[in-house]
Amino acid sequence: MNVRAGIIVTGTEVLSGQIADQNGPWVAERLLELGVNVAHVTICGDRPDDMLAQLEFVAGQGVDLIVTTGGLGPTADDLTVAIVAEYCDRPLQPDADLAGTITDIIRGWGRYPSDEDLPDSIQAAIAKQALVPDGADPISPTGTAPGVAVPATGTLPTVLILPGPPRELQAMWPDALNKPAVAEILERGDDVVHETIRAFGLPEPDLAQTLRQAAQDLPGYDLLEITTCMRGGELEIDTRLPRSAVRHYAALKSLLLQEHSDRIYSPDGATVDELVADSLAGRTIATAESCTGGMIAARLTDRPGSSAYTLGGIVSYANEVKTGVLGVPTELIDELGAVSEPVAAAMADGARTVTGADVAVSTSGIAGPGGGVPGKPVGTVCFGVAIAGRPTATVTRRFPGDRALVRTLATNYALHLVRESLTADDSADG
Amino acid sequence: MNVRAGIIVTGTEVLSGQIADQNGPWVAERLLELGVNVAHVTICGDRPDDMLAQLEFVAGQGVDLIVTTGGLGPTADDLTVAIVAEYCDRPLQPDADLAGTITDIIRGWGRYPSDEDLPDSIQAAIAKQALVPDGADPISPTGTAPGVAVPATGTLPTVLILPGPPRELQAMWPDALNKPAVAEILERGDDVVHETIRAFGLPEPDLAQTLRQAAQDLPGYDLLEITTCMRGGELEIDTRLPRSAVRHYAALKSLLLQEHSDRIYSPDGATVDELVADSLAGRTIATAESCTGGMIAARLTDRPGSSAYTLGGIVSYANEVKTGVLGVPTELIDELGAVSEPVAAAMADGARTVTGADVAVSTSGIAGPGGGVPGKPVGTVCFGVAIAGRPTATVTRRFPGDRALVRTLATNYALHLVRESLTADDSADG
Known part of the structure; x- marks a missing residue:
């Protein structure tokens, strides 16, 4: 420039x-x-x-x-x-x-x-x-x-x-x-194009390896100003280029998609928030949050027009709210603890029942700094995804970092889980 | 230094x-x-x-x-x-x-x-x-x-x-x-003291006037490095000083408290989040959020140990959730609209009822960019505060800015409203 x-x-x-x-x-x-x-x-x-x-x-x-x-x-x-x-x-x-x-x-x-x-x-x-x-x-x-x-x-x-x-x-x-x-x-500024590719769960060294290969193999690679940024579990690959170099960018994008197709969820820069909204395709969504304490609902409602698909959610921080409002069986919590996949599943099911939403996502975890127990250290979070007409799915992840980071990573993960579940289910339908 | x-x-x-x-x-x-x-x-x-x-x-x-x-x-x-x-x-x-x-x-x-x-x-x-x-x-x-x-x-x-x-x-x-x-x-660094005073709703020019007066009247004022920062409706007054100048800082603090006692809520730097937790004094809290979409619950649960007093909340973004989960009468919404003080009151009452909390705060408003109507422009937010044994209080405010700013200002306002309500009620008790 x-x-x-x-x-x-x-x-x-x-x-x-x-x-x-x-x-x-x-x-x-x-x-x-x-x-x-x-x-x-x-x-x-x-x-x-x-x-x-x-x-x-x-x-x-x-x-x-x-x-x-x-x-x-x-x-x-x-x-x-x-x-x-x-x-x-x-x-x-x-x-x-x-x-x-x-x-x-x-x-x-x-x-x-x-x-x-x-x-x-x-x-x-x-x-x-x-x-x-x-x-x-x-x-x-x-x-x-x-x-x-x-x-x-x-x-x-x-x-x-x-x-x-x-x-x-x-x-x-x-x-x-x-x-x-x-x-x-x-008036003297360049005609610059800005492109973004987003990946989730792609380690930076793996990307660095692919970019080294691109630098060797692809003509016009030097015209692309590439920046990579890891944030909240997401790897963002930003490229600025003169408009005359779009075909070189196309070659880079093909290579990245070929090497990391399983990790690249957004080849054209759409955010996970936008893709969640798209993948709902007319269905409504609700949340049942414990450790994320409202952060998923806040993310969902951050988008203008989100009232078209977000019904709301329950922040069931206390176990009494999990049982009283979401209808999680007390025995389940007594037996397995609140941070368990069956409780996360019951929370997601409960959110669907009480709000009437088609889709619900839940979190129950230990954000820290206290609360860790043997087998369930700080950073452990159980997720549930309930979709009308499908069995409710659950998964457990352990996130690194302090309370704020665990909550942020869990919020991002929940959104990706919703996007992946809806996309996978929809293709299974087709 | x-x-x-x-x-x-x-x-x-x-x-x-x-x-x-x-x-x-x-x-x-x-x-x-x-x-x-x-x-x-x-x-x-x-x-x-x-x-x-x-x-x-x-x-x-x-x-x-x-x-x-x-x-x-x-x-x-x-x-x-x-x-x-x-x-x-x-x-x-x-x-x-x-x-x-x-x-x-x-x-x-x-x-x-x-x-x-x-x-x-x-x-x-x-x-x-x-x-x-x-x-x-x-x-x-x-x-x-x-x-x-x-x-x-x-x-x-x-x-x-x-x-x-x-x-x-x-x-x-x-x-x-x-x-x-x-x-x-x-080892060569100074022995520096950092003090913070927080005000809510204090206009910057009013503070500037007081600081000009302080510069004229108070000896040692030059030793105080004062920074003021307006953010989310809060005015933060930060001062760094050599330890030898603490008595000059004490004089400045007295002057500020004398001139702006109604606006300074934290003379010693405690945040509104900390003061909300303190003012609950053993009581539990829950939320009923519409336009803030979970942001108040997320703020409350941001603090380590917040499970001791935060039970959770309902994000009632859709009217069906306001009526179905929180028990807001359908007629009330039909007649007055969801963005109205009676609905905010019913939401706060409902949050107390369904969660069993002693205190609840609610928001119902128009974050924009769409949704404004004559008499209720974008930025209008109704708040409710329900406290056990007291009549539920409501207030309506209009906030400036885009969707994100309206949501942030409303979240801050809600926390101040809780703090003020609990403090005022507690002194009325005494």
Whole structure:
């Protein structure tokens, strides 16, 4: 890719690790989609010297565009616009129109009587947020913090200044792309294709072996920028390529499917969440969760429109709820323990019965840190899948990691189990 | 703080925004706890030139320690050790002991018959991962990727190389801190205190006003490094200070409590999740969730030991589950709609009835993007709180943002509602 960009994320709360940055990843993805190569992301706190050093570093890496996020708020530690102004030698000027826009937004909250002056704290905030570097182009706020597009200055690249709250930044993005200083750069971006293949249960070294083979055997392999990422039991193989190289990507995809057909569940990037929804094919689903505590239901209902197939579920964390609500026989729990396949099966059956769903999935396991017993160590999870007209299936897995990881892995596994069961059953039908 | 560090996060999947980095924040928090000032975090892809540029930049910022994460895997795009070796001019050497350790770990998986040679792909991975820069100290792997502590070389700082999978990195951290090259730096770290105050519903400009006042009036204010962070409706006020400045922090805390006593719910950093658990004081809790789809139950069961008070809950996404499982009268839904306070009340009551819990909280709302109607726009959520021996309370709120944000804000709000209801009721009792 010819056009390079850097992203500077500001905020002591991000630098110090209190919160995970959402803006760097979001902006990077958008820029890559636009054919712009993101070369560097840097994170700095609210210290002016450190931010200046990062501006100099990123500008020195031959980028055409720097996007900054954060540091536009009303508090004294929000310094981004002032520092960029200093760096580009463009003095700050008050922008009366912008001050009016921010004032209108704040009046629109309805918190301050319309016949009274705004409080001093608010007026000070507006005055600070309506300062713009000389010759730069303000971007209207969606919260109260405006963005700024600062055109290239001498040898310095264009700087696009955006606010820290992800929702505000994302809402302002389309407007920011249309500012002449930014649009001019994007016009030079490549026509890039982004392809994803997803596998479940495929070990990374096995994939690495196949990719080494591809590097040797496939012409045009060098044109493909391949990234592999293991997460929650899933292996994601992402490739970015110039549109002219699609036939080389097709050859790679064939090789991967040939070598790992049993592990690749999504050759075209669809997520397991999407495939579960598809494989239901009009059937409804419910959950019966113990150790995952609602996480599967939350995943199912995360998708817009999921009410078309998700009826709901029971979080039966306590055994009384397993017996009382789901109708799991008390004797079964007394005899075999709650973490057992017969109990998982009874939970899934119970979820179908009480909700009326066609399909139900259940979990009963030991997320830890306590609760492990001989033969059932921490990480052991029993799953059940009940599908109308079929015998209820069960399986037990042991997951590594701490409580949060066991719960996440179990949630992912449950979704894959549903997808596989529905697909297998449907082909058995056919 | 006297000792400064930089963190270099590697991985095209992080740089390109496909996954959010967990390691930078985690390492930054640990270093700050150790009294080490994190000045810069940078993220680079798998391009050697970009990583070299970042090493040079961070080393040039006067840091004593650079921590790198990622890029230690078996695939060809994992280059960190080789690049650091080149940068520090310490040629890579095979480490036979390390190769043996990694081999033992892989044999321990039980996937490869013990009487056969390991496959070529695995042997190649081991050979690559057992290369160590000359004079550096390997850190035993917990996955298969070892870390390396590379002592300061001439004017270059110490470099601590750690793997990308967060669980592996975190498990190796204690061992890494004990490597002489790292321990020597940490001995010079400050004795730093970290304090947190949490508020709910406190606007940032109001806090900014109080902090401006504090900066004017309170001696020693400059010694306090204050970061404010708004997230999910919560405002977190974090302060790091040298231990000698605790009395100045006490003065700031008094001022904040005096100005915002109605909004500060946690002067000592306890999270709402912890306070909910405390305020239950032996009572049990259950949920009845519609638009939050299991997220409240998942939050409640996120805490180790939550089975002591969380019985479970019903995700009543479909109206049939609201009526069939929770016993919400059909007429109520027909007449007022599912998103109404009487239905939220009936859901909370139903959750108590079917689970036997002392306390229940419910949500029924419109998370969007579709489903809004006149008078009930997207973002409208009705809540119910049922507590044994009290009338069931309800409230309606409208949240901003997209589906994910509405669900997150509603989940947070529900937890605060439970905490406030239990605290208020308990004081009414007294």
